[in-house]
Amino acid sequence: QVHLVESGGDVVQPGRSLRLSCAASGFTFRDYGMHWVRQAPGKGLEWVAVISYDGSTKYYADSVKGRFSLSRDNSKNTLFVQMNSLREEDTAIYYCAKGNGESNPGIYYAMDVWGPGTTVIVSS
Amino acid sequence: DIVMTQSPDSLAVSLGERATINCKSSQSVLYSSNNKNYLAWYQHKPGQPPKLLIFWASTRESGVPDRFSGSGSGTDFNLTISGLQAGDVAVYYCQQYYTSPFTFGQGTRLEIK
Numbered sequence: 301q302v303h304l305v306e307s308g309g310d311v312v313q314p315g316r317s318l319r320l321s322c323a324a325s326g327f328t329f330r331d332y333g334m335h336w337v338r339q340a341p342g343k344g345l346e347w348v349a350v351i352s353y354d355g356s357t358k359y360y361a362d363s364v365k366g367r368f369s370l371s372r373d374n375s376k377n378t379l380f381v382q383m384n385s386l387r388e389e390d391t392a393i394y395y396c397a398k399g400n401g402e403s404n405p406g407i408y409y410a411m412d413v414w415g416p417g418t419t420v421i422v423s424s
Numbered sequence: 425d426i427v428m429t430q431s432p433d434s435l436a437v438s439l440g441e442r443a444t445i446n447c448k449s450s451q452s453v454l455y456s457s458n459n460k461n462y463l464a465w466y467q468h469k470p471g472q473p474p475k476l477l478i479f480w481a482s483t484r485e486s487g488v489p490d491r492f493s494g495s496g497s498g499t500d501f502n503l504t505i506s507g508l509q510a511g512d513v514a515v516y517y518c519q520q521y522y523t524s525p526f527t528f529g530q531g532t533r534l535e536i537k
Binding site: 324335337344345346347350359360361362395397400407408409411412414415416417 | 425426462464466468472473474475476479480485512515517521522524525526527528530531
């Protein structure tokens, strides 16, 4: 069964850093692009970033560019997002999601499997 | 950036009736090389992760009831839910994955009348 589980969410002060992880199982992780999507309290879904199947290509939303960095360890079926210089507006539920296609670079696809999410609260 | 605009923001429909949600993109999401529209629809219920309903604008995800259908091309798209059921109450989002940033619409809240 295809499964994604996020971890690492926490309460942090503005300006601090946090790293989220997403553990994947039930599919060949190295074949798929992976996304992060977030939902702030009372707001809609916001796409955050995507990484290609091999980690060579990454794209970011303007709101996190230069502060967030995606990486993946295909040997451990795990996706990461390093979040630096956190702001109160980064407070959200963070979801990782799998792209639903395998063609190189695996980025330009809808997201067919989602984790349950992990909560990040940025507050002083 | 491509701006995705959904209408209406909220919608109340009677059980068994049809609901239609519109999504417009600020530029075309149709890729001419493969004639595919890079447009997806998601259903999001409170306390759950979003669920993919439709991709390539009109391809139903496996396991999604055929009451859900997607249509449109270029910059104008619709999600239609026929025979509305109580379990369809949710917020529905369109998303383009044609170019980064892969933007979502603002969401449409669907309720039962």
